[in-house]
Amino acid sequence: MNEILNRIGELGIVPVIKIEDVAKAQPLAEAMCAGGLPLAEITFRTANAEESIRSIAKNVPDMLVGAGTVITTEQVDRAIDAGARFIVSPGFNEKVVQYCQKRNIPITPGCSSPSDIERAIENGLEVVKFFPAEAAGGLKFIKAIAAPYGKMKFIPTGGISVKNLNEYLAFDKILACGGSWLAPADMVAAGDFEGIANIVREAVQLVLGLTIKHIGINEADADSSLKTAGSFSDLLYTPVKQGNSSNFAGTLVEVMKKPFLGKNGHIALGVNSIPRALAYMAAHGFDADMDTAKYDEKGNLKTVYLKGEIGGFAVHLLKN
Secondary structure, three states: OOHHHHHHHHHOEEEEEOOOOHHHHHHHHHHHHHOOOOEEEEEOOOOOHHHHHHHHHHHOOOOEEEEEOOOOHHHHHHHHHHOOOOEEEOOOOHHHHHHHHHOOOOEEEEEOOHHHHHHHHHOOOOEEEEOOOOOOOHHHHHHHHHOOOOOOEEEEEOOOOOOOHHHHHOOOOEOOEEEOOOOOHHHHHHOOHHHHHHHHHHHHHHHHOOEEEEEEEEOOOHHHHHHHHHHHHHHHOOOEEEOOOEEEEOOOEEEEOOOOOOOOEEEEEEEOOHHHHHHHHHOOOOOEEEEEEEEOOOOOEEEEEEOOOEOOEEEEEEEO
16 A cells, blocks of 8 residues: 555544644644644635645645645646645546546545445545445445455545444454544634644544553562462452463452563553554654564454663553
8 A cells, every 4th residue: 555545544544724823824834743643634615725735745744734625737836836646526527537647646646436436446446435424324335345446545524423433443454444523624713723733642642542551560470460469369359360471460460470571560451453553653763572472363463562671661552
C-alpha cells in the first residue's frame, strides 16, 4: 500500500475540515498537531481551500495535509501544487482517478456500492472512501460487501463520531475513519484552537484505548515471587495464579520468578490496536523493540515491549 495511505491507517482518523479564512489554517493545523493528530483533509468547498492547504504545507510541515471534495482534474492540479499529498473525492469519477493514478497521487474516491468498488479495483486502487457512511448503511453494509473484496480497505466518512468511531475501527477492513466533528466550523470561525486541540486529544485517546493491564514486579527467585504474589493477593482480595515464569495476583499484579526486563519490573498497557499505538508512540520518541514481539495464530501482533525504561520499568503493549 502507498506510504501516505499507510500513514493515514496508522493515525486512524482523518479530520475533514472546511476553512473559510486562510488566516485560520496555520493555527488550526498547529492545534491538530498539538492534540496528537498531524493529519487533515481540507475540503475544496470553499474559495480559500487551495491557499489554506498552501499555508499548512508551508508553515506546519509535520502535518500530512490532503484535499477533499475534489471533483475535477483542475482541482487536483491546484491542490497538489499547493502542497496536498493525497486527494479525496466524494464519488467515483474515473477521469479524476485515472489522472491521479498516472501521476502517482494517492486518491481515495467515494464508493457506496459493489459496482463502485469493482471499478476502483479495475483502476488499481486498494483503498476507497465509503461515503456517506451511516446514510449508506454504515458498518453493517461495509461488512456485508467487504468479503468478496479481500484486499480492499475502506475509509468511512459521514455520520462518524465518538459514539461509533471505535466500532468502525475494530473491523479489520477499515483503514481509518473520516469526520468533521474534530474541528467544528463554529470553533474554527471563533478561533478556539485550544478547544479544538482538546477535542482532537480526546479522540486520539479514544482511538488508542490506553489502559493499564497489570504491573510486573521482578523477584529474585520462585519462592520470593510466590510470597510477593501472595501478599498482593491478600491486599487485593484476589486469588494467586501460578505460571511457568511468573505468578499473578488476580489480573493486576504479575510477579516474575527471576529478574526480567526493566530494573524494577514492567508495566503492561492495553491498547485497541498495537500497530496504531506504536505509530503514535514513535512520534513521541518511544520505539518498539521488535525482538520482543509475539504474534497470534493469524500473524497479528499481540504483544511487544518498547525500547528502554521509564522510571526503572519496561513497558509493553497488549491488545485490549
